[in-house]
Amino acid sequence: MSETAETLSPYERLGGADAVRRLVGAFYDVMERDPAYAELRAMHEEDLGPTRESLTGFFSVWLGGPREWLEKRGGFCIMSRHAKMNVTEATAGQWMDAMRHAIAEVGAEPALAEKMDKALTQLADAMAWGRKAR
C-alpha cells in the first residue's frame, strides 16, 4: 500500500516531531506576543517553558506519534486538567484562535488542518461548557 493520508498517522502527515514542536512554538509565541490573547496568557504561569514541553508531548500522543510523554506521566485526562481553570467561552475562543494561527503557520495540509480544528474546537468548547454546567 502506498503511504497516503489513510496509511499515515496525523503525526506523520503534519511532519513529525519537528512539526509538532513548531506548532506548539507558534501557539505560545502568538499568545505571548499578541494582546488579543492577554486574558488567556494571564491564566498561564509566567514561565511558559514547562507548558510548552507538556503541550508538545500531548500533541505527539494526540496525533498518533510517540507516547513517552503519556507513559512518563502515568496517564493524563485533558478535561480533568482544565476542570478548575475557569475556562470561559471567551478564553476558549482565544485558545482556538491561537491554535488556528499555529496550525496555519506550520503549514498543515487543508484536510488535516480542518480535522484538527474540528476536534480541538469540540474539546475547547467542552471545557467552557463543563464550567457552565458545574
Ligand code: HEM
Ligand atoms: C483543545 C483544547 C486544549 C488542549 C489540547 C490543551 C492542552 C493543555 C496541556 C497539554 C497542558 C499542560 C498540562 C500539564 O502539563 O499538566 C495545558 C495546560 C494549560 N492549559 Fe490547556 N489545553 C486546551 C485548552 C485550553 C483552554 C481553552 C484554556 C484556557 C482558556 C487552557 C488553559 C491552560 C492553562 C492555564 C494551562 C496551565 C499551564 C500553565 O499554568 O502555564 N487550555 N493545556
